[in-house]
Amino acid sequence: MIRLSISFYGEIADRLGRERVMAFAADDITVGEIRAELAQQDEAAAVLLKPQIRAAVDSRVVGDEASVKAGQEVVFFSIVSGG
Amino acid sequence: MSVEARLELEALDAGAELARFISGRTEDGAVVSFTGLARKRGGDGNTVERLRLDWHPVMTERSLIELAEATAGRFGVSDVLAVHRAGEIAPGETIVFVAVASPHRRQAFQAADYLMDRLKTEAMFWKHERGSSSGRWIEPTEQDRADRARWSD
Numbered sequence: 149m150i151r152l153s154i155s156f157y158g159e160i161a162d163r164l165g166r167e168r169v170m171a172f173a174a175d176d177i178t179v180g181e182i183r184a185e186l187a188q189q190d191e192a193a194a195v196l197l198k199p200q201i202r203a204a205v206d207s208r209v210v211g212d213e214a215s216v217k218a219g220q221e222v223v224f225f226s227i228v229s230g231g
Numbered sequence: 232m233s234v235e236a237r238l239e240l241e242a243l244d245a246g247a248e249l250a251r252f253i254s255g256r257t258e259d260g261a262v263v264s265f266t267g268l269a270r271k272r273g274g275d276g277n278t279v280e281r282l283r284l285d286w287h288p289v290m291t292e293r294s295l296i297e298l299a300e301a302t303a304g305r306f307g308v309s310d311v312l313a314v315h316r317a318g319e320i321a322p323g324e325t326i327v328f329v330a331v332a333s334p335h336r337r338q339a340f341q342a343a344d345y346l347m348d349r350l351k352t353e354a355m356f357w358k359h360e361r362g363s364s365s366g367r368w369i370e371p372t373e374q375d376r377a378d379r380a381r382w383s384d
Contacts (some may be wrong), residue, residue, distance in 0.1 A: 155382070157285055157357050157366040158285065158357035158368065159357070161285070161357075176340055204290060207287070207289040207290050207293070209290075223287065223290075225287075225357070226357060226368070227370055228354070228355050228356060228357060229284075229356050229357055229358035229368070229369045229370055229371065230269075230350060230351045230352040230353060230354050230356065230358075230371045230375060231284075231315050231325050231326070231350040231351060231354035231357055
C-alpha cells in the first residue's frame, strides 16, 4: 500500500481542494489509475477524467501511463491561463 | 548572456527593476522593457476587484525561466529579465515586467514582444478574476493565441 500527496491547481481546486493525501492498495500506480480511483470515490473528482486536465509527477508533466511510487508528488491541473 | 526569471509575491517595482537592469551596461545600445498592469475591467467587461494568480511552487517559476531562455536563444540578445507577480493582485498593480538588452534595438524589440506573447499563453499560472458578485477562471483569449501564433515555434 502507498500513500500519496495529490494536489490540484486552477478551477479544479475549487471543487477538490488544494491537496489530499490518499492511500492506494498497490505498491505503484499509474496516473490514469489515480484519476479513475479518485473519480470513483468522489463525484466531484469525475472532472479528472477529462483529457484537458493535465498531470505532473514530481513537477514534471506526464501522461496517464506514468507510474507513481511512494513519496512522489502528484499534481492535477486545469488549463493554464498564461500570465 | 544572462537570463533571469523569477516570481514575485509582493509588489513589483518596475522602475527599480529597469534601473537595475540598465545599470553598468557598456556593450549594449538598446534596452527594451514592457510593464503589464492588472486592469480594472475584466475580459467579460465586468469590474475586477481582485485578480488572483495561482502558481505551483516549482513548475511556475521553471516555466518563466524556460520561456526567458528560449527568448535569449532565439534572438541572440545580451540579457533577458522576466519578473512575474503571483498571488493576489489589485487593479493598477504591476503584474509582469520584462526587459531585454541587446547591442542594437531591433532584436531587443522583437525579443520582448516574443517573450510577452509566450508568457501570455504558456506561463504556468491559473488566473482568477473576482468581481463584486462573482468570480471566474481565465484562459488565454483568442487574441492571446493569435499573438502567440505569429511566431513560428
